Amino acid sequence: MSKGAGTHCVSSWTFRRLEPAWSLSATWIGARTRIRTGTEPLKKTLADIDRATLRGRTVLVRTDLNVRIESGRVLDVQRIEASMPTLTTLHEAGARTVVLSHMGRPQGRPSPDLSLASVAAYLGDRLGRPVLFVRDAVGQGGENAIFALGDGEIALLENTRFHPGETVNDPELAATWSGLTDLFVNDAFGAAHRAHASTVGLARAVTARGGDAVAGLLMARELEFLGEALESPERPFVAILGGAKISGKIDVVEALLPRVDCLLIGGAMANTFFRAMQLATGESLVEENRIDMAGELVEAAGDKLTLPVDCVVARDISPDAQTRVVARAEVGDMDRIVDIGPETRALYRSIVSSARTVVWNGPMGVFEIPAFAAGTVEVARALADACDEGALGVLGGGQTASAAAQAGVVERLSHVSTGGGASLALLAGAALPGVESLSDREYDRWL
Structure with missing residues (x-):
């Protein structure tokens, strides 16, 4: 198993400013900070x-x-x-x-x-x-x-x-x-x-x-917080990615790896990584055509990538399904992975609690069903606790926002983004046409 698929990033924080292998192509707007793309002037608000x-x-x-x-x-x-x-x-x-x-x-x-x-x-x-x-x-x-x-x-x-x-x-x-x-x-x-x-x-x-x-004021606020997290993160910088599919987030993973100190993976997208590591996933959702790509990401990530070490499994995705906790290497043929397990929850909380900047997109499991929501709720609470201690915590995506509301922590987070696809595009370093088309500011000043 690759080091990057384990727990090594807990003790191997790198506080040096990493030299990114990519450059942001989006035009940022900062309501408190001046953020540029090369010589691109700030946009009017x-x-x-x-x-x-x-x-x-x-x-x-x-x-x-x-x-x-x-x-x-x-x-x-x-x-x-x-x-x-x-x-x-x-x-x-x-x-x-x-x-x-x-x-x-x-x-x-x-x-x-x-x-x-x-x-x-x-x-x-x-x-x-x-x-x-x-x-x-x-x-x-x-x-x-x-x-x-x-x-x-x-x-x-x-x-x-x-x-x-x-x-x-x-x-x-x-x-x-x-x-x-x-x-x-x-x-x-x-x-x-x-x-x-x-x-x-x-x-x-x-x-x-x-x-x-x-x-508008919301647009400026969104780009301020995401821009601050990506352009000048206080370290350690942790990213958390979850949700169903890896295919929609490959660009995000590739873009974040050079910038973050640790990347935590959860949700069904972790299953595709498990398969790349030759681990059984039972009847769980797996993107078969992305297994090789997941394997390449595991190898490229080194110590930075952390995957669940245990899982909550069930035979059916239903509210009354019986669940059990298994190590990630012990998923049965008929099992469906529905959440991260308690050991993983503790591990992810430990990593998040040490972070100074956290960006999160995607739930850790099928959080809509209470029996499968513990992992997502625990991550939300861990992020809120980190924000209480002065960390910058930015959350993006409709499901993730709903999970934060379910956990009762929305008011404690630094920022809850209204844009799922837009926030993912920014995390991937993509340009936002809706921002690029706005008027350039005719002069340079602090807002």
Whole structure:
């Protein structure tokens, strides 16, 4: 077995600044720190806009209000609440705010169950005043409603993905929206890794007309925390990756290995690593076509990679399934790995408690079922304890955020990201089109 698959990184912290084998290609925004990509200037944010100029001004804001709704009731408000600072700022400044967002994947046509009407009602309750819901998001009726907005009023347009031009970044669709404003605020970090008409297209259309496209307060905060963790981490720097598949995180693993002091793996993606180490995984989920890649990563990682040393297994993925704890080398033919075991939980807690910077994406097991949630909850609590001691703890991904909420530790973490795919893209060193398309700051200063 490779050293890197064991527990060696517990006692082999390297405090020297590692020379990365990669370079960040994303354009960072820092609300407290100046973070650059080479000579790329910082981007403008809403904080750069003179508040006095906002009264009576129509401002388009792209948010990420892609939340779960059931029977007209919003079930998960994290993304909505994260957008509130930007919306409240514009409302209090007297701007005429027009909000755009997507929800789900309606394939370019209206779908009643993916309407944003319920979100408009929630926003109205949250703001203490009605939010106009505009179903005709690109027609004359919608334009008339928007132009009739008063100072400080807010309108929410229907799901941008109801239009086939949205996901293909149709310039005509973007131009239609850009005709409403000379100020576009992109606050949708969760969609920043996608070049869509309401993100990249709208930013380019507004700036082409001489307007500004700026980052919202949430976007700036997201990039501040992720940028701080990746650009100048206080060490030891630990990354935790979990979830179902290794395929979506290979680039992340490769990008993080030169930067972190320790990389902890959990969730079903650990199973593919186990198979690469010639360990049995029973009936567990394994990506057969990624086994060789996992083996290469184990060899390349050396001491930095830590995999579970024991597992919780069950015969069925169900709430009433019987579970048992086995060493990772003792998984039976009919077993399904559903969580990390108690020895691994203690090991991961020990590593996290020694860290000064921690980035976490992906649960440690099938946390939606209480009997399989102990590993994910323990990691969440360990991260919260580390943050209480002054560590920087950044969590990304919808499932991971839900797990932190389940553990009751959200308020104790440094930052809970609203963007799963976007945060993974940044961890992998990828550029974010939604950020790159924003206006450059014309001068260099501290925010």
